Amino acid sequence: MRSHVRRRQAERDGCRPRRSCDAVPGVPSGQPGQSGSNQLTVSRSECSPPRSRSPQRRASGRPGLARKCGGSHAGPQVSARNRRRSQQGPSKVMPRDVRPRCSLSRADGPARRVALSQRRYGPGARRRSPAVNEVARSCKLVSMAKREIAELLGGAVGVGTEVAVRGWVRTRRDSKAGLSFLQINDGSCFASLQVVADGTLPNYVQEVQHLGSGCAVTVRGELVESLGRGQSVEIRATEIAVEGWVDDPDTYPISPKRHSFEFLREVAHLRPRTNTFGAVARVRNCLAQAVHRFFDDSGYLWIHTPIITASDTEGAGELFRVSTLDLARLPRDADGAPDFSDDFFGREAFLTVSGQLNVEAYCLALSKVYTFGPTFRAENSNTSRHLAEFWMIEPETAFADLSDNADLAEALLKHLFRTVLEERADDMEFFAQRIHPEAIRRLQAVVDQPFERMTYAEAVRALQNAKTKFAFEVSWGSDLQSEHERYLTEEYVRRPVVVTNYPKGIKPFYMRLDDGGETVAAMDVLAPGIGEIVGGSQREERLDVLDIRLAECGIDPEPYGWYRDLRRYGTVPHAGFGLGLERTISYVTGMANVRDVIPFPRTPGSADF
């Protein structure tokens, strides 16, 4: 939402303008972490509104529900206009952004349909395992009849079965013949489920005909073959219970129409309700799970490296300070500088910029390890490829050299891409249709071919021989500019490329010095459209060389005593790299901005939500 709109809304609300979501009209002001229904973990049965609903009860705003759910916005604030609506006819909308995109031919045989559906609707389409069902029943979270939409569309439930689904209305289309069609989405897969609501339902006129985008419902009915085109099965509803109304459809930001990503960033708490951000969330989860599966299957241990670090490590960017000192009365030493000896940790502390140094310690005892978690950079970077808080995957392998390291990076990336193509085919189909036409094809190409590998020296030669005019001249010893990386990966080899053995002057102290003494055993994996997606190296395992490199880089060795110890006691060659999760998701989905592949992006000047 634009600033002036926020301001106007804020003024109407009688508060100071803020750059946050709580000025969004019609949206609850409670934020996660504050008291409000968002935070409650009560089960649905505790939170459900009464079954029988008269217009009077709706008009009352259901005070009982609001009380139980801990926030006034839990129930609808039914206005005079809404009451008027309940006596009048419906409207019809069917936006481009929410129409179903996966359909199954009704001519397909049942077996083929199930197989096809499981591929299209993801792992959620698989029948739940007996163990999961048992746990679910014992927790009273679901009854046997309640199903995820992915299961229903995936063929896990036979036609003719009585089922219940819960989710949010995407659209409603009415027929004056006394029939309404609801598209229901529960996030379990890309597709929405069509619900046929007959005019004989007891709440048809008073409630069903007023459902719109964003309303939460529980639908019970029979799974039937669809009479219409566009879906193979649908639910013929016998009961539609409205769990949560949309207070004011006029100002609900996720109206059924196309929205710009810039606008949706301003309503980050509601954007997961769109096709795009639901798909991104499922792909992100798929990739994260695949990371753990890959390393677990390969014998790597997941090491939980610390979020708070004491050392200003390796100059990997600016750090966020973690402190409990009173900023208004900062203790100072004799020189007038802030005195951190009184601080919580008795010294300066920061949010980690990388788990690498810590994970090296575990590598030199457990051989194969990785860390995967959030990292933080206080750089004032304003680009589509940078976040102040992002997630990084950092494996570290003992008894491994640079070549082994590149092999591991290639195997990991191929595993991730293969997995997402298999398990999130429905979402990938959407990305290929709407976000990036090459999304599927280029992933398949990466999976099918070996990565191109070249040394920095070869890359420089290729750039010098290129016909392309560069803004920055290429010469040995200077770092590759964005335009150079783009040329290499987008024009020269046209797929991911591994560049190795960079000059030591442009790389950090911990990278292993090559035999010539001019280059280090560094490697970057460059991806088309993204640039550097992986950065890694063989580490310097020789203490004497490490000390020289620390001195050359002008780094005080004192805070690195523990890191030097690793070279004093049983040192071995080892190597590792960092893979940025958001850049990976960006490459996989074709989403151009990493701010749109993390749920709540943190960037300079922006930490709303």
Added chain:
RNA sequence: UCCUCAGUAGCUCAAUGGUAGAGCAUCCGGCUGUUAACCGGAGGGUUGUAGGUUCGAGUCCUACCUGAGGAGCCA
């Protein structure tokens, strides 16, 4: 941090210095096993903020705020 561009209805955008417009969304009416539904109507605006130039500013000038793209830094 630097460079460039942009802020007008809920959203996406028009509007020679001279009365503020469209499409979509919302609401209402009509029509239909619908599926980007369709047809008709209605409501909706301190043109980002503060100054300035002018008889007159959405439009020109200055500063600031916000956003985007690119660069640097990096994952």
